[in-house]
Amino acid sequence: MALVKNGELVNDPFRDVTGADTIPPDGAVLVSLEQWQDHCHSLQRRPDPVGVLLESDQHPEIIADDLDQIAVVALAFPTFRDGRAYSYARLLRERYGFTGELRAVGDVLLEQLHYMQRCGFDAFQLDGEDPARDFAIAQSDFSVWYQPASDGRLSALRLRHRRV
Amino acid sequence: MTQVLTANRLGDGQVVFLTADGNWSTAIGDSLVAADDAFAEELLALGQRAERECEVIGPYLIEVRQEAGTIEAVAIREAIRANGPTVAYGPA
Amino acid sequence: MYRYDEFDHRLVNERVAQFRRQVARRLDGELTEDQFKPLRLMNGLYLQLHAYMLRVNVPYGVLSTRQLRKLAMIARRYDRDYGHFTTRQNIQYNWVSLEDTPDILAALAEVEMTAMQSSGNCVRNITADQYAGRAADELEDPRVWCELIRQYSLLNPEFAYLPRKFKIAVTGSPNDRAAVAVHDIGLRMHHDDNGRAGFEVLVGGGQGRTPVIGRTIRDWIEPEHILSYIEAILRVYNLYGRRDNIYKARIKILVNALGIDKFRELVETEWAALRGGELTIPEEEIERIERYFAPPAWETLFDQGEAMRAQAAAEPEFGAWLEANTAAHKAPGYMIVNLSLKATGHEPGDLDADRMDRVADLADRFSLGELRVSHRQNLVFADVRQQDALELWRALRELGLATPNIGKLTDMIACPGLDYCALANARSIPVAQDISRHFTAVDKLHAIGDLTINISGCMNACGHHHVGNIGILGVDKQGQEFFQLTLGGASDQHAALGDRLGRALPQAEVPAAIERIVDCYLDLRAADETFLDTYRRVGIKPFKAAVYDDTAEVRRVA
Structure with a gap:
């Protein structure tokens, strides 16, 4: 698994401790919702950033008030057919004002990266030999969009009526 | 149970049947017939390999009846699949 | 009818190019069938009993003769000389090959057609009254709104992986010919006391193994808010619709499980946050789309009812056809004509390539170059001069498309x-x-x-x-x-x-x-x-x- 963020292959500074019994005292960590809720105070006091992984049945509204304490929200795709996280991503960006890293993890098809990116994801955990290239290809499929979404791209409708 | 192996060809989607020489034919009559389950399983394994090799998709076994040198699918669904629609406008 | 502008063309062409790459990856073995299946389905390509089947959208049932001729060409060149019109106002080809599909989609793109989202767990082809814009009993032309919803739903990034498929139908007439009550969302247009148009929104209708008549979630919404309201419904469905059981995944199950009042509350809460946002349709866009559906330059004609009755008396077969297969038009001297694809012993909804071409010729001659597909699997000429009725009937009869049975028992x-x-x-x-x-x-x-x-x-x-x-x-x-x-x-x-x-x-x-x-x-x-x-x-x-x-x-x- 590699992490592609803003189109580039990066080292993932976050240690995934979602399955662990204890949370290491320092370093950036990715915790589960339960861990976040159980250890909220200690996690918020850490000097290093914390990320929270939400399963696809965990609505981000639960952490909406904590978002300024959270550096990464990782949204799980248990199968590529489970599309809930597209809505979660838009809500996080557009309604809860989350500006940190929004990461897609799990069963992600190349063809879906574009949709995810439009919904506000900026980081993707990917398989494959050259994930950054795959990501670039997936991004180049389309250059026009009908809908406003979380990526700020102008919809065809806006472009049609843009005042010159 | 007497069975043959069927699938759809990946490229053009046509219904095909596994033949004795390891090829795929659009005619059910060309099928290699498995008289017992053990042999049928071997056919299925061949079909799964052909699927991995992007030759066919969805291989599965169907029950057939052999009469006077012909091979016919037992289930209505499989008979229609093998012989084409029972209404006009079907395959020429 | 709506015509693509540069944006529409670009998007559809990019989609065709994308699918061409996906098909190549599939044929090379880079994609497994499991991975490829959702991709081909969202481009309308099924694997059916005998072969691949391609389902092509006829958006809200409107077809130009240029498009119909292209459909005939595709039937001839890539299929077995015929196509099947469906209850979703689509046309299906039963024998296409995967290798040819990118070329077929490219041919469709040339005439501003696609197979996008004609399958898959996403918003499907938007359907409408086949008499839209022409029926004498109509309040508002639903096609304007269908087109706006079509664009909104196409490749919508948030709703490409809904729990299950999602069907939307719109009627602008109090006499519902679009079966809106058995759609996931059904829209009925009404007028308020000031004559301004608005929508009644039905939700949770559907057929399948759990048939449900849709219920009204909102009895009035101003048209400029219809997209944000649909988004609110889709979002609630996407978040809370069941994903554990394919047979319980449609929105009707969610609406039934929550009850319409609770469901409405969720949608209204969501809509309160969306209302007035980016999805509010600007007046200038509504006007732009409306221009495409402006009534054609109908001639100033007198009603020919009496003359037609006289012809009918002289030719009873014509009379029977006139009675069953035609409907009242908005403009005096015009009529709506149904072409029955239900001749005795014929496969309902099937039409061969040669007759597609002949029908296109007739639509050019008798109906301003346009036709419609009805959800009852017939074709419609929406702008026929009453004075041409007899001649058109004779031509249709020759093609076997004048069986006088529209709405009757054999119009199955x-x-x-x-x-x-x-x-x-x-x-x-x-x-x-x-x-x-x-x-x-x-x-x-x-x-x-x-x-x-x-x-x-x-x-x-x-x-x-x-x-x-x-x-x-x-x-x-x-x-x-x-x-x-x-x-x-x-x-x-x-x-x-x-x-x-x-x-x-x-x-x-x-x-x-x-x-x-x-x-x-x-x-x-x-x-x-x-x-x-x-x-x-x-x-x-x-x-x-x-x-x-x-x-x-x-x-x-x-």
């Missing part, structure tokens, strides 16, 4: 059934053919009056059997095909689900059973009652007796 909906479909339990088309051959007397058909028969080959209900006045459902009983009858269904503004008549019948007994039902109705009907009126008045009992008591007796004698 039938899904492809087990002759083509991988999901079917039984063959629908032969049953339709049997019934059609059993009821050939035009006088009798017209005496029976309006009566819909809808046939599905399995409980997925593509043939709308739940909402047929007489519904026929194919079932499998120990490897044999049987047919379950329902009575009293309707898909119009008084939509209702049919009631089960009794035990399923073998195919050979179906036409006689239909005849007994019809004779029972003719015996019982009061004055002007339609079949449905009589059924609603007398209930199922007499019909049950007519079909089963009698068959039992025949059986005993035999």
